[in-house]
Amino acid sequence: MSKTWRPATQLVHDGSLRSQYGETSEAIYLTQGFVYESAEAAEARFKGETEGYIYARYGSPTNDMFEKRMCALEGAEEARATASGMAAVTAAILCQVKAGDHIVAARALFGSCRWVVETLAPKYGIECTLVDGRYLENWEKAIRPNTKVFFLESPTNPTLEVIDIAGVAKLANQIGAKVVVDNVFATPIFQKPLELGAHIVVYSATKHIDGQGRSLGGVILSDREWVNENLQDYYRHTGPAMSPFTAWTLLKGLETLPLRVKQQTENASKIADYLADQPKVAKVIYPGRKDHPQADIVAKQMKGGSTLVAIELKGGKEAAFALQNALKIVKISNNLGDAKSLITHPATTTHKNLSDEARAELGISGGTVRLSAGIEDTDDLIEDFAQALAKVKA
Numbered sequence: 001m002s003k004t005w006r007p008a009t010q011l012v013h014d015g016s017l018r019s020q021y022g023e024t025s026e027a028i029y030l031t032q033g034f035v036y037e038s039a040e041a042a043e044a045r046f047k048g049e050t051e052g053y054i055y056a057r058y059g060s061p062t063n064d065m066f067e068k069r070m071c072a073l074e075g076a077e078e079a080r081a082t083a084s085g086m087a088a089v090t091a092a093i094l095c096q097v098k099a100g101d102h103i104v105a106a107r108a109l110f111g112s113c114r115w116v117v118e119t120l121a122p123k124y125g126i127e128c129t130l131v132d133g134r135y136l137e138n139w140e141k142a143i144r145p146n147t148k149v150f151f152l153e154s155p156t157n158p159t160l161e162v163i164d165i166a167g168v169a170k171l172a173n174q175i176g177a178k179v180v181v182d183n184v185f186a187t188p189i190f191q192k193p194l195e196l197g198a199h200i201v202v203y204s205a206t207k208h209i210d211g212q213g214r215s216l217g218g219v220i221l222s223d224r225e226w227v228n229e230n231l232q233d234y235y236r237h238t239g240p241a242m243s244p245f246t247a248w249t250l251l252k253g254l255e256t257l258p259l260r261v262k263q264q265t266e267n268a269s270k271i272a273d274y275l276a277d278q279p280k281v282a283k284v285i286y287p288g289r290k291d292h293p294q295a296d297i298v299a300k301q302m303k304g305g306s307t308l309v310a311i312e313l314k315g316g317k318e319a320a321f322a323l324q325n326a327l328k329i330v331k332i333s334n335n336l337g338d339a340k341s342l343i344t345h346p347a348t349t350t351h352k353n354l355s356d357e358a359r360a361e362l363g364i365s366g367g368t369v370r371l372s373a374g375i376e377d378t379d380d381l382i383e384d385f386a387q388a389l390a391k392v393k394a
């Protein structure tokens with residue numbers, strides 16, 4: 001492992017643990033437990049006097065490789081791999097709060113993330129205030145003496161709002177609170193929340209990190225002190241661990257992450273530009289475009305646009321459904337970050353549980369569709385949109 005390596009090199013080599021056989025591809029250590037040479041060796045391992053694994057619920061070699069590779073990419077000291085993105089989000093938040101604490105979260109969150117802070121946390125006496133996270137003054141106004149955690153996604157799902165991570169981190173530091181960033185939409189290639197001042201980063205590794213529709217997974221990254229003091233015992237005793245088989249899949253995913261994200265972003269950006277000029281399209285929201293409402297913050301904190309595009313059709317739900325049904329290459333799916341281009345209608349799928357009012361606040365209308373661009377040929381995708389739009393009534 002070298003600190004001077006750039007991401008494309010880190011993602012192929014960092015964290016590799018070679019066995020005595022010298023294998024090229026990382027080995028899958030599909031084991032629940034580990035054996036000890038003697039009773040004394042077991043005692044020493046449990047006392048923490050010797051290095052080594054104890055039980056796969058809290059550490060195993062293939063997971064270790066994935067966690068170390070993620071740490072190198074993210075610039076984090078520690079990582080813990082989880083069975084899904086939601087396991088990562090839930091653990092990262094709940095491990096550091098107790099009854100009587102207060103969370104401030106952006107209201108524009110993936111549906112399940114919003115449920116965790118808005119519905120689950122209050123059941124355990126943890127208060128939550130949701131704010132329009134685009135404006136720093138809203139975060140500041142929501143602070144209470146018991147505020148412990150700020151939680152946000154940026155860009156947000158599905159309307160790609162952008163939040164000033166450095167600004168939120170500054171406010172959090174003033175009161176000793178921690179900022180948790182769900183960095184799924186930005187990807188670790190385009191945005192480094194820890195460098196911007198956030199304290200904890202979480203991913204649904206299901207998305208771009210696997211990127212090939214195979215495994216569910218998640219990861220939490222932070223500094224060693226925070227992990228030791230907050231996450232370690234929670235992770236060990238509540239058991240959200242990732243399977244070593246999944247960790248292996250994700251190690252393979254990481255090797256090609258920069259290539260995939262580059263092609264997906266190029267496709268997303270060209271499709272966004274094409275759609276912005278189409279008469280049946282009311283609006284395109286794309287972080288890489290100059291007309292993005294927070295283009296200044298995008299320029300400040302992101303190294304690239306996005307693999308996702310939010311599209312508002314003039315013809316409402318009827319037009320959104322007609323477009324989805326007419327697309328041939330682009331598949332209808334609520335998933336994202338995949339090598340295959342995917343389109344979803346948030347109002348009837350991912351965000352259907354929100355009230356009409358909450359959806360309106362987030363800019364999700366019947367005519368909103370979210371495209372996750374894949375790695376297919378750009379011209380084929382644009383031609384697919386052209387033939388599908390032709391079938392949408394004006």
Ligand SMILES: Cc1ncc(COP(=O)(O)O)c(C=O)c1O
Binds near residue numbers: 089112
């Ligand atoms: C922004 C965001 N965070 C978290 C999740 C949850 O991830 P998972 O499905 O891996 O649990 C998703 C998607 O499902 C997401 O889009």
